[in-house]
Amino acid sequence: MIAVGRIMIYLGLVLMGIGTYGVYRFKSFYTRALVSAKVDIVGEITIILGIIISKGLTIFTLKLVLILLILLVINPLNSHMLVRSAVNSGYKIRKE
Amino acid sequence: MIQVMILTLIILSILRILLGPTIWDRLLGFNLMTSKVSILIIVLAFIQDASYMLDIAITYTLLSFIGSIFIAKYIERRELS
Numbered sequence: 001m002i003a004v005g006r007i008m009i010y011l012g013l014v015l016m017g018i019g020t021y022g023v024y025r026f027k028s029f030y031t032r033a034l035v036s037a038k039v040d041i042v043g044e045i046t047i048i049l050g051i052i053i054s055k056g057l058t059i060f061t062l063k064l065v066l067i068l069l070i071l072l073v074i075n076p077l078n079s080h081m082l083v084r085s086a087v088n089s090g091y092k093i094r095k096e
Numbered sequence: 097m098i099q100v101m102i103l104t105l106i107i108l109s110i111l112r113i114l115l116g117p118t119i120w121d122r123l124l125g126f127n128l129m130t131s132k133v134s135i136l137i138i139v140l141a142f143i144q145d146a147s148y149m150l151d152i153a154i155t156y157t158l159l160s161f162i163g164s165i166f167i168a169k170y171i172e173r174r175e176l177s
Contacts, residue, residue: 009139013101016135020108020128029120036128044135051142060141063150067138070154071131074161078127085168086120 005054012046015039028093029086037079044071099143102136119171123164130160 019039026032048068052061109132112125134157141149 009098013098016105016132017101020105023112023124023128024108029118029124032121033124036124040128040131044131047135048138051138055142060145060147060150063147063154064138067134067150067154067157070157071134074157075131078161078164081165081168082120082123082127085172088172091118091120 001056002054005050005052008050008053009047012043012050014043015046016043019043029091030083030093033079033083033086037076041071041075044075098139099136102132102139106132106136123167123171126167127164130156130164134160 016039019036019042022035022039023032026035045068048064048071052064055061055064106129109125109129112128113122116122116125134153137149137153137156141147141153
């Protein structure tokens with residue numbers, strides 16, 4: 001069980017690294033927001049699930065489930081508000 | 097080992113804040129950085145087996161959400177390039 005948790009934690013680290021690389025790879029703002037919104041939350045979910053699997057069922061795990069629910073609500077809302085603010089302010093799409 | 101890798105990702109996100117061309121790019125880097133910092137606090141709590149650190153992670157996540165939402169509402173419809 002601990003080995004499976006370790007593997008999931010490192011997999012989540014790799015996914016978060018891909019998300020951070022994609023922020024530098026793309027040239028326009030909206031593609032950057034897309035990459036950071038999708039890949040980053042996948043990495044966070046994978047890391048928290050790996051910690052939950054390797055810890056078992058304790059009060060620690062219940063707090064982690066609460067943090068996971070908060071992150072699942074907050075992170076798409078955050079990127080939605082960011083892109084909505086850019087659209088309403090008239091941000092022009094640059095040619096790649 | 098895990099802390100060092102997350103710390104490298106945090107430094108890369110701070111670099112995005114420093115060299116973002118527009119203010120929305122800087123806000124995107126801020127968003128990335130705060131989520132990675134909360135993951136770092138969770139991993140530290142997992143390694144030291146300290147359950148009280150998770151409360152700090154919850155508080156940090158909610159405060160970063162409030163800050164990011166209000167900055168995004170404040171710069172809306174403004175001509176800041």
